[in-house]
Amino acid sequence: MPELQLILLIIAMVLILLPTAAMLVWFERRLLGFWQERYGPNRVGPFGILQSLADLIKILFKHDWIPPFADKPVFVLAPMIGALAVLMSFTVVPMSPGIVISDSNIGLLFFLAMTSMAVYSVILAGWSSNNKYAALGGMRAAAQTISYEVYMGVSLLGVVMLSGSFRLSDIVLAQQDMWFVIPQFIGFVIFIIAGIAESHRLPFDLPEAETELTAGFHTEYSGIKFALFFLGEYLGVMLISMMVTTLFLGGWLGPWLPPIVWFLLKTFLLICFFVLLRAALPRPRFDQLLEFGWKWLLPIALLNLIATAAIKLWGGA
Amino acid sequence: MIAESLFYLSGAIALIASIMVITNKNAVHALLYLVVSLLALAMCFYLLGAPFAAALQIIVYAGAIMVLFVFALMLFNINSDDIKRESKWLQWQGWVGPALLVLVLLFEITYLLQFHPVWSAEPVQLIDARSVGTLLFGPYLLAVEIASFLLLAGLVGGYHLAKKMPDKDKQT
Numbered sequence: 001m002p003e004l005q006l007i008l009l010i011i012a013m014v015l016i017l018l019p020t021a022a023m024l025v026w027f028e029r030r031l032l033g034f035w036q037e038r039y040g041p042n043r044v045g046p047f048g049i050l051q052s053l054a055d056l057i058k059i060l061f062k063h064d065w066i067p068p069f070a071d072k073p074v075f076v077l078a079p080m081i082g083a084l085a086v087l088m089s090f091t092v093v094p095m096s097p098g099i100v101i102s103d104s105n106i107g108l109l110f111f112l113a114m115t116s117m118a119v120y121s122v123i124l125a126g127w128s129s130n131n132k133y134a135a136l137g138g139m140r141a142a143a144q145t146i147s148y149e150v151y152m153g154v155s156l157l158g159v160v161m162l163s164g165s166f167r168l169s170d171i172v173l174a175q176q177d178m179w180f181v182i183p184q185f186i187g188f189v190i191f192i193i194a195g196i197a198e199s200h201r202l203p204f205d206l207p208e209a210e211t212e213l214t215a216g217f218h219t220e221y222s223g224i225k226f227a228l229f230f231l232g233e234y235l236g237v238m239l240i241s242m243m244v245t246t247l248f249l250g251g252w253l254g255p256w257l258p259p260i261v262w263f264l265l266k267t268f269l270l271i272c273f274f275v276l277l278r279a280a281l282p283r284p285r286f287d288q289l290l291e292f293g294w295k296w297l298l299p300i301a302l303l304n305l306i307a308t309a310a311i312k313l314w315g316g317a
Numbered sequence: 318m319i320a321e322s323l324f325y326l327s328g329a330i331a332l333i334a335s336i337m338v339i340t341n342k343n344a345v346h347a348l349l350y351l352v353v354s355l356l357a358l359a360m361c362f363y364l365l366g367a368p369f370a371a372a373l374q375i376i377v378y379a380g381a382i383m384v385l386f387v388f389a390l391m392l393f394n395i396n397s398d399d400i401k402r403e404s405k406w407l408q409w410q411g412w413v414g415p416a417l418l419v420l421v422l423l424f425e426i427t428y429l430l431q432f433h434p435v436w437s438a439e440p441v442q443l444i445d446a447r448s449v450g451t452l453l454f455g456p457y458l459l460a461v462e463i464a465s466f467l468l469l470a471g472l473v474g475g476y477h478l479a480k481k482m483p484d485k486d487k488q489t
Contacts, residue, residue: 074345105445109372116380120352123384127345127391135391142388146381153376166446 010101013090021234022052028275035279062223067129070220074128079221079228082121086235089114093242094169096252096259107168108160111243112153115198119145121232122200126217137216140206140286144197147293152194154301155187158308159247172251181248186304188248190297195244197289199236201274203281206289241270324364331357342403344390348383355379369446 026041026048033040042048066075092107094100104110119142126138160166162183163174171180181188197204208216218229245251245266252259284292334354341347355378363371453461 071343071345074349077349104368106368106372109369109376109446113372113375113380116376116384119380119384120387123387123391124345124349127387139388139391142384142391146384146388149381 006101009099010091013101014087017087017090017235017238018231021231021238022056023049024234024237024271025055025230026051027271028278031272031275032279035276056227059223059227064223064225067131067220069130071128071130074124075220076225078121078125078128079225079232080121081124082118082232083228083235085114085118085121086232086239089239090235090242092168093239093246094172094251095242095263097169099260100169103167103169105165105167108156108166108171108247112149112156115152116145116149118198118232118236119149121229122217125221125229129217129220131220133213133215134217134219137208137213137219141200141217143290144200144204144206144286147290148194148197151190151293151297151301152198154298154305155190155194156247157305158184158187161305161308161312168246168251172246172253175250175253179248179250179253184248184304184308186300187308188244190301190304191247192240192244193297195240196274196277197293199233199240201233201237202278203283204289206283206286237271237274238267241267241274244270320364324361327357327360327364330354331361342400344393344399344403345387348386348390351386352379352383355383367444369444369449 029051030040030042030048040048041051044050044054066072089111091101092104092110094103122141122145123138126134126136126141129135159171159180162180163171165171165174174180200206200208206216208218213219218226221229242263245263249266249270251266252263254262257265331354334350334357337350338347338354341350355374359371359374359379362368362374
């Protein structure tokens with residue numbers, strides 16, 4: 001029964017991904033504490049490991065409040081779009097040879113499509129809140145994600161060119177001789193930068209910059225809806241790490257250990273790297289962020305694409 | 318069989334959503350219905366055997382162009398007055414002309430389908446990214462070039478609108 005197996009796999013994925021995303025909040029806070037020479041949350045359970053559970057219980061019992069001046073249906077819809085769009089992207093990620101929900105021949109495009117859908121969550125949240133901070137955050141999010149989506153797509157085309165396929169498992173198998181991080185190093189760097197900007201994580205969290213916009217697009221959100229935004233953000237971090245692993249770091253390939261262990265190990269190290277970035281880098285100004293994108297990242301990504309195409313045409317093939 | 322019923326389901330969703338786009342009085346809600354309609358269309362493309370076109374439909378139309386529309390609408394600050402004004406515009410007299418025109422189209426298509434069926438019962442042919450690419454840069458190269466002209470013109474226009482005007486006082 002392939003259908004039954006598929007349904008079981010989907011259920012297992014959701015049951016693993018959601019708690020992992022919640023645990024990631026605790027993990028990030030502990031790691032940040034470690035780098036900033038303080039403890040972080042260490043009270044609930046051994047090493048504070050149950051902190052996320054405590055937070056979850058608190059957040060579930062909060063009053064699910066919708067501001068009277070908000071656009072109600074859109075206000076309720078916005079957080080769900082974000083979490084769902086990110087969750088959908090996990091369907092095309094091949095974790096090891098057998099473990100993938102849909103090994104589609106447009107897998108990479110599906111990932112890009114779902115990232116562009118996730119933008120709606122933030123924009124609509126900002127608009128429907130009817131609050132100037134939220135609106136500013138939503139507008140920043142729109143400009144930032146639309147711009148960085150462009151470089152993200154262009155930076156991936158080199159990988160597609162080298163592997164000759166949009167299917168993610170083909171891309172992994174094409175890296176058996178050499179991980180794409182070496183021939184596509186520029187694409188790798190641009191993809192990581194764009195990935196952080198897409199999931200609006202620090203240092204590119206300008207849509208929710210708390211020093212200037214209180215909390216940006218989710219200023220009016222509380223309780224379970226706020227938790228959904230949080231969930232979407234941490235799922236996004238996991239997704240970007242998995243995509244970098246798949247596209248540039250050889251996915252499940254590696255000696256001795258079973259494939260799934262290699263995949264999870266690489267993903268875990270990348271997540272730690274994202275947390276380190278958060279601890280190490282200050283937030284740029286918004287115009288600096290966009291200028292950096294359009295004036296530096298886009299030309300470099302295009303040059304990388306042309307160079308890859310030229311080498312592919314003259315060299316191999 | 319399942320694919321066929323899925324196709325008709327997404328087609329129906331696209332239709333209903335499109336009707337909601339026109340009749341909805343709140344501009345942002347109407348735009349959201351338009352996004353739903355585009356997604357349903359992408360689903361139709363996929364089921365017709367064009368996965369690449371489906372993905373591009375989502376990335377370009379639903380993902381980029383509609384986001385820009387929502388972005389522009391956010392700046393308009395729509396309130397209940399606008400919705401009232403919108404409902405004044407949506408009276409039945411406005412529907413007569415379009416309904417008549419669509420009726421003519423309906424007659425045309427029923428006539429064509431009834432007496433000159435052009436489709437064939439060939440199985441669905443999968444059109445992947447490679448064949449789209451070879452078509453675009455083969456027989457349809459001219460169309461691609463013309464589209465790039467249009468985009469360039471748009472870019473130049475946008476640059477002109479956004480650039481800083483030279484200060485008149487300093488010139489004189």
